[in-house]
Amino acid sequence: MCMTCCEAIEAGAAAIDCCLCGAPQTQAAFARIEADISRRQFLGGTAAVIGMFAGFGLAPRELRAQTPGRPTLLTNLRFFDGTTLAMQTGRDILIADGRISALPATGTGPEDADVIDCGGRAVTPGLIDCHWHATLVSVSQVAALTQDIAFIHLVAGQEAGATLMRGFTTVRDTGGPVFGLKMAVDRGVVAGPRIFPSGAMISQTSGHGDFRLLSTLPRMDSDPADYTERTGVAAIADGRDEVLRRTREQLMKGASQIKIMAGGGVTSLYDPLDTAQFLEEEMEAAVRAAADWGTYVCAHVYTSEGIQRALRAGVRSIEHGQLADSETIRMMGDAGAWWSIQPFLEDEDSNPRTNPIQQAKAEEVARGTVRAFEEGRAEGVNMAFGTDILMNPGASRSQGRQLAKLTRFMPPLEALRMATGNAGELLAMSGPRDPYQGRLGVIAEGAHADILVWDGDPETDLDFLDDPTNNLRLVMKGGRVFKETL
Missing domain, CATH: 1.20.5 (Single alpha-helices involved in coiled-coils or other helix-helix interfaces)
Incomplete structure (x- = not known):
């Protein structure tokens, strides 16, 4: 310290700063x-x-990128545009800067384009799974609730690439610590689908997202959060104020929509299926917090009471809902809500359940599934496809097959629309929180260039979806080709 500084300090004209940490020069260094x-x-x-x-x-496994400054032209094809219930011909698909720039008449596209000849095959938009758990799909329940979170994320990264190779170019993640995976996919660190993240699923104490053991009760205010809360799988909230806090935390992390648990579940042991969860004012708190950010709330719920309570609170998307009665289904239609529904049929593709309590609940849901599809269609409810494959290693391979099962309830192209154009409309409700800003699930000018080429005829059946290894000939996401065997 210089003598001038010392004299100034002694005279009281300067503050003591013996290490000069606060000096501008030091701070700059x-x-x-x-x-x-x-x-x-x-x-x-x-x-x-x-x-x-x-x-x-x-x-990343991109196979061929667009030549800089040159568009890509898909030709010699027939396509399903995601909305019109017919295969269309006589047009090509022109792609530039990751978007579909035009649908020119066959043979009239630009001469300087990179041409992909589809060989007369069927072309569809990229598939969308509206009820997916990217970090929980391919690990067992024990692993999901106890293992090192780094392992869970690595498995999720591997599964993301497999999901894309099945033709699912977008997923709406309805609960789990997926923000890091989304960032890795978007930045090209790993291959995978677009992810619309919900973040932690918000649950009341004793709700479907409360994974604690009975031996941990009672929970006191001074107790630390349990593993699932610390890792972002779930967030337990009781009362309006706590629901507001947990909702806002997920929005701060980057949630495109909020997921709440509004009723009992099948995989959980301590919340009977018939229970209604969250008071209406608690749900309203989540809805208002999401609306302040321009987005919406989706709710896990099966029963009529829970669904009606959620709709009155302003919830826009009902997840599951297989036990809804006729009055409740009409209420969904009148409210313009979305029904994100899965083919829960208690068959070979069902999530594993060894506990008799879980098995009984799964059977009850399966009995309601057929009627739910039939009455939902009859009432004109907005319906989108999801799978909810959960904590079931290896079962993700059934993702396309589960979409094909919808042909039991409707014509093939209508089923396909549930996983393309309809699903894209549901995703668009995220508004300004939409992480990708643009139309998904359709082949139309201006839409994201998420495009698949198949061996199969979507007008006849969707069985070809069950074998993407052999039947899916081209996978394009955002104009980038990740698979081509044409």
């Missing part, structure tokens, strides 16, 4: 050092992460 360290850590960390993911089979 610290900033330069910190920036350099951060840069080195970022570069080293990024290299390590990409290397780790590459070793695990998760590196």
